[in-house]
Amino acid sequence: MKFNFNSAKPIFLQVAEQIEDAIFTGTFKEGSQIPSTTEISKNFQINPATVLKxxxxxxxxxxxxxxRGRGTFVSVGAQSKIIKNRQENFYNDYIVNLVHEAKNLNIDEIQIINLIKRGYKA
Structure with missing residues (x-):
């Protein structure tokens, strides 16, 4: 994990995002135990309350x-939930803006599809 202490994004959000990324990539497998709040806070010199948040x-x-008494574990189905959420965010963050900008540039649907195909080939 790497934290940007100069970022406007709070450290607790960076912790959440990096653990989520580790689940997404399979670094933390479903059903497996993740490092404890204490381990993360000591390794990265972060307040334990921040990690917990x-x-x-x-x-x-x-x-x-x-x-209770055992630790924190990755939930079964967590990776698929993350993928589904990221796919929805992809649509909202990229596709909606792409279509809006294409309309402003008078680029039609077929041209967009051809540009996307070109991007995949590159």
Missing amino acids: GMNILVDNKLLEKR
């Missing part, structure tokens, strides 16, 4: 589950 976001989103 980031982890709790993922618990609230049902990507992580806490097991």
Whole structure:
């Protein structure tokens, strides 16, 4: 994990995003235990409360589950939830803007498809 302490994005959000990325990429497998709040805070010199706040976001989103006395584990189905969420965000963040800009440039649907195909070939 790498944290940007100069970023406008709060550290707890960076913690949540990096753990989510590790689940997405398979670094943290479903059902596996993730490092403890204490381990993360010591390794990266971050306040444990900050790490916990980031982890709790993922618990609230049902990507992580806490097991009393055992630790925090990646929830079964977490990776597919992340993929589904990122696909929806991809549409909202990129496709909507792409279509809007294409219309402004008088680029029709077929031309957009051809440009996308060209991008895949490159």
